[in-house]
Amino acid sequence: MTFVGNTCRHTRYFNVKERRFVDESFLPSLDQIRTANLKNHIDNGACFVFRPDTYKPVIDGIIPIPGRSAWTFTNNQFVLCRSNNTSGMHGGAKSLDEILAAASRFLKISNLGPLALEMSGGLDSAIIFVILKQLGVMPILIGYMRDRYEFRTERIIQENFMSQGSIVVRLTDNQGRPFEQLCSSPRHVLPDLASLSHAAHALVAQSAAEHGAKTVLNGIGADALLCNDMQGQNATNFPQDFAAWALADSWPNASIYQPRGMKYISPFALSPFPHLAWKSRRGLPGDPMKLNARSIFANLLPKELVTFAYKASHDGWIHDGIKQAASEIYTVASIAYKFYQNEELHPDKLHKQAEKSAFLSDDELKHFLSCVAFSVWIFGHINSTKICPTKAP
Amino acid sequence: MLAAFRLPVYEFGSWWTICPYAGSLLRHKIKPLSARFLPIRLKEVVRICDDPFSCRWNSNSSNASPSIKSVQLQSIIYNRLLKLGNNRFLLSRLYAGIRCPIFKNTEDAISSLEFETDYVENGNFRCLQRAFFAAKTSQSFPRSGVILIGANIQTFAMHAWIIEDGTQPDHGDRDWINYRPLLALLHRP
Numbered sequence: 001m002t003f004v005g006n007t008c009r010h011t012r013y014f015n016v017k018e019r020r021f022v023d024e025s026f027l028p029s030l031d032q033i034r035t036a037n038l039k040n041h042i043d044n045g046a047c048f049v050f051r052p053d054t055y056k057p058v059i060d061g062i063i064p065i066p067g068r069s070a071w072t073f074t075n076n077q078f079v080l081c082r083s084n085n086t087s088g089m090h091g092g093a094k095s096l097d098e099i100l101a102a103a104s105r106f107l108k109i110s111n112l113g114p115l116a117l118e119m120s121g122g123l124d125s126a127i128i129f130v131i132l133k134q135l136g137v138m139p140i141l142i143g144y145m146r147d148r149y150e151f152r153t154e155r156i157i158q159e160n161f162m163s164q165g166s167i168v169v170r171l172t173d174n175q176g177r178p179f180e181q182l183c184s185s186p187r188h189v190l191p192d193l194a195s196l197s198h199a200a201h202a203l204v205a206q207s208a209a210e211h212g213a214k215t216v217l218n219g220i221g222a223d224a225l226l227c228n229d230m231q232g233q234n235a236t237n238f239p240q241d242f243a244a245w246a247l248a249d250s251w252p253n254a255s256i257y258q259p260r261g262m263k264y265i266s267p268f269a270l271s272p273f274p275h276l277a278w279k280s281r282r283g284l285p286g287d288p289m290k291l292n293a294r295s296i297f298a299n300l301l302p303k304e305l306v307t308f309a310y311k312a313s314h315d316g317w318i319h320d321g322i323k324q325a326a327s328e329i330y331t332v333a334s335i336a337y338k339f340y341q342n343e344e345l346h347p348d349k350l351h352k353q354a355e356k357s358a359f360l361s362d363d364e365l366k367h368f369l370s371c372v373a374f375s376v377w378i379f380g381h382i383n384s385t386k387i388c389p390t391k392a393p
Numbered sequence: 394m395l396a397a398f399r400l401p402v403y404e405f406g407s408w409w410t411i412c413p414y415a416g417s418l419l420r421h422k423i424k425p426l427s428a429r430f431l432p433i434r435l436k437e438v439v440r441i442c443d444d445p446f447s448c449r450w451n452s453n454s455s456n457a458s459p460s461i462k463s464v465q466l467q468s469i470i471y472n473r474l475l476k477l478g479n480n481r482f483l484l485s486r487l488y489a490g491i492r493c494p495i496f497k498n499t500e501d502a503i504s505s506l507e508f509e510t511d512y513v514e515n516g517n518f519r520c521l522q523r524a525f526f527a528a529k530t531s532q533s534f535p536r537s538g539v540i541l542i543g544a545n546i547q548t549f550a551m552h553a554w555i556i557e558d559g560t561q562p563d564h565g566d567r568d569w570i571n572y573r574p575l576l577a578l579l580h581r582p
Contacts, residue, residue, distance in 0.1 A: 153570055307450065309567050315548045315550070317547075
């Protein structure tokens with residue numbers, strides 16, 4: 001049995017043949033990329049997080065170990081041996097005062113440095129903001145102000161909070177679109193869907209760094225904590241299924257924030273909040289509108305977030321991003337196809353799908369995005385120093 | 394019959410409407426014909442769609458308890474609308490226009506559907522039938538309700554909902570804000 005623990009905030013890579021982590025500077029060789037398993041990558045693509053116990057290797061023998069997680073490796077099987085959020089559960093928060101006290105204690109002992117907050121205009125980032133404000137901490141607010149029709153409610157809430165912030169960075173809809181600048185995605189160890197929105201992450205990180213922030217807070221994980229059905233077996237399984245490592249923040253941390261000496265973290269995933277939420281919601285049914293959370297923070301949140309539970313759809317924004325990036329997808333896929341020789345990556349096929357992405361079914365869209373992420377991964381490794389050479393038809 | 398008012402919108406370089414007969418999303422190169430004057434009730438509803446925070450919304454569904462007879466009737470009406478489906482839009486519109494008021498308002502009518510098996514399983518995909526059902530069976534709809542059919546023009550997804558007397562009566566539907574209203578159906582004052 002081998003103990004495999006990763007205390008970092010980002011993914012590390014375990015070589016199962018040598019039974020040790022590879023170096024932090026590890027990048028796959030071109031031979032490893034040529035023999036990488038696209039089908040396994042597509043199968044993994046349905047997951048936001050690569051759990052080593054369910055992960056299908058893309059590069060033979062290399063398994064990603066999520067940050068802040070510990071596993072045992074026996075008989076070619078990984079088993080989770082510890083979840084960060086199950087330790088030290090001493091009752092859940094029922095009132096706002098308890099949550100604020102826990103947050104205050106947490107801020108005192110954490111070394112997060114100057115804070116920035118991604119302000120989307122939704123409930124999750126709003127909760128983070130009002131807690132910080134109540135504790136006298138004013139983060140730098142960074143928000144994409146999207147001028148699309150479906151974001152009109154979120155714009156009102158963003159403006160409301162931004163009028164309270166001391167330092168505010170408004171990014172426009174044309175900046176940081178998803179799938180933008182695919183050709184300049186940083187080289188990374190394994191193909192990852194998060195690499196498709198690297199430009200949006202990089203812009204937030206850059207804006208935060210310009211104003212001196214060391215940590216950018218996000219609302220990742222709040223949906224699971226505040227919405228999930230917490231009755232019966234669901235409540236029992238929750239601490240194993242939801243842990244700080246089970247969040248989609250690893251790739252941005254490793255590829256975007258860490259190189260800038262910064263962190264990208266979700267307060268919802270940090271001790272003591274997951275277990276406060278878990279304990280307080282234990283036994284309650286699913287709450288997709290987060291009505292429970294809205295009532296707890298009713299006195300601090302604006303009435304738009306307490307009286308209403310609107311949620312803007314990102315579908316149009318994503319499909320628009322894909323369509324705008326169709327030419328770049330063609331470019332990236334051309335290089336990847338030449339190198340990897342697999343029809344799934346054929347540039348004409350991916351370009352056609354990008355142009356008509358709104359008509360793809362959910363499964364087809366996932367398949368398409370996995371293929372684009374794989375192409376971006378290959379492109380980054382073999383063509384990182386060249387300027388995009390191939391134009392779309 | 395429910396009167397139809399087209400609400401053309403210019404977005405992404407084209408004009409967009411929904412066909413009042415087929416219920417399909419249409420793209421036009423030139424501005425399509427539409428009513429020169431909208432009823433006051435419809436103007437107010439369009440304003441609410443543009444500013445959803447001015448709409449009254451309640452997260453709890455109505456507690457109205459219908460009689461056994463009305464439960465049977467509601468099942469018949471709802472199942473007929475399901476049979477007509479989305480593809481026979483004009484027939485559905487005609488059927489919904491024939492009044493059968495068994496509920497006080499659209500809120501009670503929509504809440505009553507929570508007991509329909511099909512609705513529980515496919516509620517999100519039955520927005521058009523839900524809206525037609527509420528319009529047909531509610532006493533208050535001819536006076537104060539409007540059915541809106543909208544589209545997300547980027548994804549071509551469509552949705553139907555009701556605004557009645559400043560309220561969105563379907564408590565489970567918070568998705569309506571993502572769709573631009575392109576067609577309104579209402580009883581003429």
